Amino acid sequence: MPMTLFYAPRSPFAAKVRVCLAEMAGAKDEVEEVPADPWTDETLRALNPLCKVPTLRLDAAAGGGNLYGSSVIVQYLDARFDGKLVPTEGPTRWDALRREALGDGLAEAVIRRFVEGLDPDNARRDKVIARQEAAITAVLDHLDAEAAWTESALDLGAVAVGTALRYLTGRSPEITWQAERPRLAGWFGRFITRPSVATLGY
Ligand SMILES: N[C@@H](CCC(=O)N[C@@H](CS)C(=O)NCC(=O)O)C(=O)O
CATH class of the missing domain: 1.20.1050.10 (Glutathione S-transferase Yfyf (Class Pi); Chain A, domain 2)
Structure with missing residues (x-):
């Protein structure tokens, strides 16, 4: 099962993650993007106590679990797919x-x-x-x-x-x-x- 990125179409934080994802070679195929309304969809809270988007549900290869906070999500994806969007040092x-x-x-x-x-x-x-x-x-x-x-x-x-x-x-x-x-x-x-x-x- 691929990873799942829950996003709201208008959220700038979700847009940040989606653009980064699309800029990383090979990453987009590994993540299914699913729209969610954090204001009405309480199922999101089971994945993220803050009930916010973006939220990334990880796959078995990552040991399962969820990540939230757009910066945390991008840094995870960048490390996993060698996205080169987050310089590692200096x-x-x-x-x-x-x-x-x-x-x-x-x-x-x-x-x-x-x-x-x-x-x-x-x-x-x-x-x-x-x-x-x-x-x-x-x-x-x-x-x-x-x-x-x-x-x-x-x-x-x-x-x-x-x-x-x-x-x-x-x-x-x-x-x-x-x-x-x-x-x-x-x-x-x-x-x-x-x-x-x-x-x-x-
Ligand atoms: N610091 C968080 C902010 C995420 C955030 O505030 N998302 C908004 C949508 S733009 C949200 O889900 N709001 C629902 C709420 O505040 O309950 C991030 O970078 O991901």
């Missing part, structure tokens, strides 16, 4: 993981801003939204300013940034970020044409 490793943290934080800020905006009666709403927007702006500026990474081979950090930008652009189109950040926008334009991204759907 400054490039920490740089990739640091950039992954920026991408994850960007996605989290976009999600939190959206969710807070759904509740007009929340007294803390404006303050929380302003804090998320400050983070979104600062992360975008930072990624554009350190744009040397956009010339390097794709790694986990770049995928995390790309899938977070894709989520930002779809979820919050009113945040226009591209014109002021041409290097980041240019890289993102190329990222979304990669087959691993273009075939995500949604």
Whole structure:
């Protein structure tokens, strides 16, 4: 039985894992991708106490069990399939993981801003939204300013940034970020044409 990756079509964290999977030679055939709604599908909780996506159900070759947390899942797959998306040592490793943290934080800020905006009666709403927007702006500026990474081979950090930008652009189109950040926008334009991204759907 292959491994199973439970994902939600709109989840940026699940998209990060799915893009990495598609970028790893030989890995995609070993993992069945199954859509799941973490908000309504409580069967997911038996695999992951947090009841979140992405969750990866391992196969017998791995001794069974489950992995969760998009970074943990990608690092597992990279090690197992020699995916070369997670540098194993040296400054490039920490740089990739640091950039992954920026991408994850960007996605989290976009999600939190959206969710807070759904509740007009929340007294803390404006303050929380302003804090998320400050983070979104600062992360975008930072990624554009350190744009040397956009010339390097794709790694986990770049995928995390790309899938977070894709989520930002779809979820919050009113945040226009591209014109002021041409290097980041240019890289993102190329990222979304990669087959691993273009075939995500949604
Ligand atoms: N840090 C986790 C975040 C995963 C996450 O928050 N997933 C969301 C979908 S984008 C989810 O499943 N939410 C359901 C919930 O919060 O109960 C990761 O990197 O995988």
